[in-house]
Amino acid sequence: MAEQRTLIVCDHVSKEFQTPEGVFKVIEDLNIKVKENEFLVLFGPGQCGKTTILNTFAGFEIPTSGEITVNGKKVTRPGSERGMVFQTTALFPWFKVMGNVEYGPKVRGESKAKRRERAQHYIDLVGLQGFENSYPIKLSGGMKQRVGIARAYCNEPLLLLMDEPFGHLDAQTRYLMQEELMRIWQQEKRTIIFVTNNIEEAVYLADRILVLSNCPTGVKAEYEINLPHPRQYTDPEFLRLRREINDVIDHTL
Amino acid sequence: MQDNSSVKVKVTNLTKSFGSLLVLDNLNFEVKNGEFLCIVGPTGCGKTTFLNTLTKLYEPTKGEILVNGVPVDPKKQNISYIFQEYSAFPWLTVKENVMWGLKIKDVSGKEATENTMEMLDIVGLTKFQDYYPNQISVSMLQRVVIARAFATKPELLLMDEPYGQLDIDLRFRLEDELLKLWEKTKTTVLFITHNIEEAVYLGQNIMVLTNKPTSVKTVIKNPLPLPRDAMAQEFVELREEVTELIKWW
Numbered sequence: 277m278a279e280q281r282t283l284i285v286c287d288h289v290s291k292e293f294q295t296p297e298g299v300f301k302v303i304e305d306l307n308i309k310v311k312e313n314e315f316l317v318l319f320g321p322g323q324c325g326k327t328t329i330l331n332t333f334a335g336f337e338i339p340t341s342g343e344i345t346v347n348g349k350k351v352t353r354p355g356s357e358r359g360m361v362f363q364t365t366a367l368f369p370w371f372k373v374m375g376n377v378e379y380g381p382k383v384r385g386e387s388k389a390k391r392r393e394r395a396q397h398y399i400d401l402v403g404l405q406g407f408e409n410s411y412p413i414k415l416s417g418g419m420k421q422r423v424g425i426a427r428a429y430c431n432e433p434l435l436l437l438m439d440e441p442f443g444h445l446d447a448q449t450r451y452l453m454q455e456e457l458m459r460i461w462q463q464e465k466r467t468i469i470f471v472t473n474n475i476e477e478a479v480y481l482a483d484r485i486l487v488l489s490n491c492p493t494g495v496k497a498e499y500e501i502n503l504p505h506p507r508q509y510t511d512p513e514f515l516r517l518r519r520e521i522n523d524v525i526d527h528t529l
Numbered sequence: 530m531q532d533n534s535s536v537k538v539k540v541t542n543l544t545k546s547f548g549s550l551l552v553l554d555n556l557n558f559e560v561k562n563g564e565f566l567c568i569v570g571p572t573g574c575g576k577t578t579f580l581n582t583l584t585k586l587y588e589p590t591k592g593e594i595l596v597n598g599v600p601v602d603p604k605k606q607n608i609s610y611i612f613q614e615y616s617a618f619p620w621l622t623v624k625e626n627v628m629w630g631l632k633i634k635d636v637s638g639k640e641a642t643e644n645t646m647e648m649l650d651i652v653g654l655t656k657f658q659d660y661y662p663n664q665i666s667v668s669m670l671q672r673v674v675i676a677r678a679f680a681t682k683p684e685l686l687l688m689d690e691p692y693g694q695l696d697i698d699l700r701f702r703l704e705d706e707l708l709k710l711w712e713k714t715k716t717t718v719l720f721i722t723h724n725i726e727e728a729v730y731l732g733q734n735i736m737v738l739t740n741k742p743t744s745v746k747t748v749i750k751n752p753l754p755l756p757r758d759a760m761a762q763e764f765v766e767l768r769e770e771v772t773e774l775i776k777w778w
Contacts, residue, residue, distance in 0.1 A: 322667070322696070446693065447723040448572045452778030473696045510765045519760065522698050 280311040283467050284333075284435060289342035290492075291328055302328045304492035306342070310435075313465040319478040320488030321526050326471040327363075329493070330437050333469060334360050346435055356380055359428035361438040365420045367412040367427075373399065374408040376423050380431035391430075398426040401460055418449045425460065438470040442477065451509075454480050458505060475522050479514055480507050490526040497524045537562045537685065537717045538583075538601075542592035545575075545582055552578045554742035555592070563715045565708075567732030569722060571777045575743040576721045577613075580687050583719070584610055596685060607634070609678035611688045615670045617662045617677075624649065624658035626673050630681045648676040651710060668699050672706070679710050688720045692727065701759075704730055708755060725775070729768045730757050737774045746774060 291303040302325040310316050320326050331337040333344055335354040344351040346358060359380075367376050374392070377399055381391035399408060402422040412420055421441050428436055442450045454477055461468065472478055478485050479501060487497040499521060507514060538560040545553040552575040560566050570576055581587045583594055584603055594601040596608075609630065617626050627648055631641040649655045652672040662670055671691060678686060692700045708731065711718055722728050728735050729751060737746040749771060757764055 443694075446572050446690075447725075448775075448778060455778070475697050510769055512760070512765075515760045515765070518697075525698070 284310040317482035325493035359433035544591035567728035570738030609683035
């Protein structure tokens with residue numbers, strides 16, 4: 277098999293914010309490389325700066341120093357080649373499921389027939405056929421996040437960023453959505469950077485896990501996860517990895 | 530004849546519907562004095578509705594709930610409830626929050642202060658007694674709520690997924706703390722959770738509910754001694770057994 281090429285480079289990135297108490301450093305000299313179609317999980321304690329990292333990848337925040345490149349192109353602002361699935365789902369409540377999923381192509385001026393066809397494809401992929409004309413308020417938490425995933429996929433981005441997308445779901449729905457995301461990703465592979473503070477989720481999904489340190493955050497440890505899919509939460513090797521990685525992480529502040 | 534003196538809670542033919550929606554369908558079971566019972570079931574099966582009938586937030590449509598042999602009444606019996614959401618009062622300090630439960634139970638003066646300080650010591654918050662909720666972390670907040678619940682020395686403690694949103698490490702630590710408090714106070718605990726691993730870690734018995742309309746599917750005994758090891762083979766087997774019983778995903 278050919279070696280996967282490096283798609284994303286995060287090179288000596290630091291990020292500081294000005295506060296009334298002075299400079300607050302959130303990210304310190306972060307170096308990450310992500311291969312094409314890799315599923316990378318950033319695992320860190322609460323408030324360690326995980327969302328700030330994703331926001332710099334997305335172009336919502338600009339690094340104080342260092343740079344991020346996607347496919348060789350420097351990230352300076354948000355762009356459709358980078359899609360985001362938000363923690364809070366952030367769907368447009370006044371659009372139906374179809375309107376939400378086709379939103380990206382629509383603002384880029386794609387013809388209705390073309391974007392509808394593509395949106396339908398991704399609605400089917402995430403298992404929401406039949407709900408095209410439902411408003412978000414009618415959907416359960418898991419279904420809303422399926423819409424979020426379809427909307428991000430529909431832009432056909434090079435990089436998908438996922439910010440604790442299952443954090444608000446109950447434990448059982450969360451297992452279901454983890455299985456679903458794995459199915460979707462294996463059906464249509466993308467490069468994914470997935471942020472979580474849930475170790476089970478990290479070990480279940482990741483090709484590779486980067487353990488982040490407390491603020492100012494950097495990479496503390498790295499694990500390649502070679503267990504075959506679908507993974508079992510109670511498999512002895514799964515449980516061993518869960519404990520090993522959990523022992524490395526800093527405690528939440 | 531059965532010895533009824535050791536039965537803390539007796540639920541008979543408990544049924545609850547909202548209009549035409551039947552949520553609880555003829556529940557029957559008993560909880561022994563000092564028992565730690567975990568209640569698990571599929572998402573949306575009506576677990577919270579069940580707790581809410583126990584606290585009289587809802588009147589049952591049919592059937593009855595007896596505590597110590599008399600109909601449940603939180604005004605007479607000492608029942609504490611820990612909610613899914615963090616429910617510390619933002620305008621009270623840590624110490625005032627813990628003391629609040631005692632106050633409404635008309636415990637005051639020296640006894641209230643002593644109980645409060647003892648609880649703060651057990652959950653490790655003595656140093657933070659004068660902080661307000663917005664000055665402390667989520668895990669500390671949840672400890673405040675647990676200390677508040679235990680401070681009144683309740684005869685029955687109801688917990689509705691108190692650790693649902695916490696990461697695994699913190700969850701295990703708070704669960705250990707809860708078990709310590711339970712062993713010390715011999716309170717009867719009903720603990721509702723979505724998380725099977727948590728149920729097997731905590732419960733002496735695990736009651737499995739069916740999908741809506743909810744009834745009792747089965748009660749599984751958990752013979753594993755405390756403290757439990759979530760990686761031990763017997764633990765994993767029990768976890769898988771319970772998971773199979775509720776799996777809908």
